[in-house]
Amino acid sequence: MPIMQSPPERDPTPAAGQLLEQVPDGGAVVLFDGVCNFCDWSVQFICDHDDGTLRFAPLQSPAGRTLLEAHGFDPGYFDSLVYISTHGTFRKSDAVARIGRHLTWPWRGIWYARGLPRPVRDVAYDGFADVRYGLFGQKDQCMRPDAQRRARFLQSSAERATGDQTA
Numbered sequence: 539m540p541i542m543q544s545p546p547e548r549d550p551t552p553a554a555g556q557l558l559e560q561v562p563d564g565g566a567v568v569l570f571d572g573v574c575n576f577c578d579w580s581v582q583f584i585c586d587h588d589d590g591t592l593r594f595a596p597l598q599s600p601a602g603r604t605l606l607e608a609h610g611f612d613p614g615y616f617d618s619l620v621y622i623s624t625h626g627t628f629r630k631s632d633a634v635a636r637i638g639r640h641l642t643w644p645w646r647g648i649w650y651a652r653g654l655p656r657p658v659r660d661v662a663y664d665g666f667a668d669v670r671y672g673l674f675g676q677k678d679q680c681m682r683p684d685a686q687r688r689a690r691f692l693q694s695s696a697e698r699a700t701g702d703q704t705a
Contacts, residue, residue: 554608557601557692558622565591566623567692568637569605571616572596572680576670585687588640595692596680604694618667631659 561567568584570577573596581594595601597620603613606620609627621633628636631651638648651659683691 551604551608553604553694557595557605557694560692561593562591565593566621566636566640567605568592568594568633569597569602569620569622570594571619572598572602573677574670574674575676576674577619578677578681579674581681582687584637584641585690587642587645588637589642592637592640592690593692594683594690598680600694601692605692618663631656631663634663635659 558567568581570581572578584592585594595605597603597606597616605622606615607613609620609622611620618630619633619637621628621636623636635649635652638646638651641648
C-alpha cells in the first residue's frame with residue numbers, strides 16, 4: 539500500500555465525480571499551478587510525451603478547486619503539484635514520479651526516482667518550487683490550452699457552459 543503525502547481520501551462530491559469521469563481508464567489527473575510559466579511548459583511537455591491518459595486542471599480553476607476539496611485539500615492549496623488516480627492522491631515529488639509512469643522513454647525513468655527517500659526528493663522539490671517564479675516568471679492568469687490540448691483539460695459544467703478555459 540503506497541504511503542501518500544495527502545489528506546485522507548474522501549468520497550468525491552457529484553461535481554468531482556463528474557470531473558473524474560472525464561479521465562480514461564488507467565489515467566490520472568494532474569493539478570498544477572496555472573500561473574507558473576515552468577508549470578505551463580511542463581504540462582505542454584507531458585502532453586507531448588505521455589500515453590494520452592493524463593488529464594489536467596490548474597489548481598486555481600473551478601475544476602482544480604473542486605478536486606482539491608473532494609480529496610481533502612483546502613481549495614486554496616497551491617503548494618505543489620497534485621496527482622489524483624484510482625491508486626490515491628499524491629503531491630510534490632511523489633506526484634512527479636507518478637507522472638513519470640505515463641511518459642515515453644527516456645522520460646519514464648522519472649518513475650524510478652521514487653527509489654530515493656521521500657525527504658530527499660521533497661527537499662529538492664521544495665527548493666525548486668521556491669525559486670521557479672524567479673527563474674521562469676509567472677502569468678497574470680491561468681494558461682489557456684491551445685485547441686490541440688483542450689480535450690486534455692478538465693472543465694466543470696459551469697466552465698463548459700461559459701466556454702471558460704482559465705481559472
